[in-house]
Amino acid sequence: MSVTLSIPEHQTAILDRIAARAKLAGRKPDDICLTAVSKQQPDERIEAMLATGQRVFGENRVQEAQHRWGDTFANARPGLELRLIGPLQTNKTVDACALFDVIETLDREKLAKALVKTREKTGTLPRLFVQVNTGEEPQKAGIIPAQLDAFINTLRTQYDLHPEGLMCIPPAFEAYVGQHPGQAPGPHFALLKKLADRNGISKLSMGMSADFEPAIDFGATHIRVGSALFGTRTPRKI
Numbered sequence: 001m002s003v004t005l006s007i008p009e010h011q012t013a014i015l016d017r018i019a020a021r022a023k024l025a026g027r028k029p030d031d032i033c034l035t036a037v038s039k040q041q042p043d044e045r046i047e048a049m050l051a052t053g054q055r056v057f058g059e060n061r062v063q064e065a066q067h068r069w070g071d072t073f074a075n076a077r078p079g080l081e082l083r084l085i086g087p088l089q090t091n092k093t094v095d096a097c098a099l100f101d102v103i104e105t106l107d108r109e110k111l112a113k114a115l116v117k118t119r120e121k122t123g124t125l126p127r128l129f130v131q132v133n134t135g136e137e138p139q140k141a142g143i144i145p146a147q148l149d150a151f152i153n154t155l156r157t158q159y160d161l162h163p164e165g166l167m168c169i170p171p172a173f174e175a176y177v178g179q180h181p182g183q184a185p186g187p188h189f190a191l192l193k194k195l196a197d198r199n200g201i202s203k204l205s206m207g208m209s210a211d212f213e214p215a216i217d218f219g220a221t222h223i224r225v226g227s228a229l230f231g232t233r234t235p236r237k238i
């Protein structure tokens with residue numbers, strides 16, 4: 001059986017797991033949005049996913065996303081929701097705002113300024129999530145938890161930017177096994193929920209292929225699933 005044929009089955013299986021976990025957690029399955037992370041996936045898998053009726057997609061690079069959704073699958077664009085889940089450089093802000101419905105990775109004032117400039121020019125902006133570096137990992141993007149409240153306040157009062165959600169990528173599972181045996185992503189999800197609550201923010205993008213079920217327990221409203229839906233990614237050619 002080809003990989004392409006298995007994509008609807010993967011999608012059904014993930015939706016079933018979301019529904020089952022939501023029920024266990026006393027939540028409505030409809031309150032959890034599945035973002036299909038299409039980065040580095042071949043066109044035939046994207047086509048198969050579109051055919052299932054999946055309409056929310058996540059990408060982590062602006063240029064790759066422009067090629068896929070602004071070009072190859074431009075015809076499928078109306079009715080889709082495209083979410084940027086990777087770091088955004090300020091010089092790509094205009095392009096990102098033109099393509100994406102949601103930017104999940106606002107994490108610094110310089111980017112806020114670039115977004116405001118874009119809004120002045122075009123009169124519109126994508127919806128925004130703030131990325132939080134819950135593990136305080138030096139190599140990872142996102143604002144550190146201790147600075148989040150002040151950052152949100154600055155966004156609201158100085159820039160008239162009103163993020164609707166928070167997003168996090170907890171340390172890779174291997175990191176727990178290697179350095180913190182017994183620790184799970186749970187504490188990171190719990191922290192993101194706490195930070196959102198105390199800032200009056202209702203949406204939480206957390207949980208990926210390996211950990212979306214615990215993320216649902218902790219209140220995820222958006223889960224980002226790539227390999228468990230599409231299969232293994234093909235690394236980019238440079």
Ligand SMILES: *Cc1c(COP(=O)(O)O)cnc(C)c1O
Nearest residue numbers: 037060085208209224225226227
């Ligand atoms: C690639 C990526 C995902 C999806 O990862 P999988 O483990 O394949 O589900 C989710 N979130 C972000 C930010 C990503 O870059």
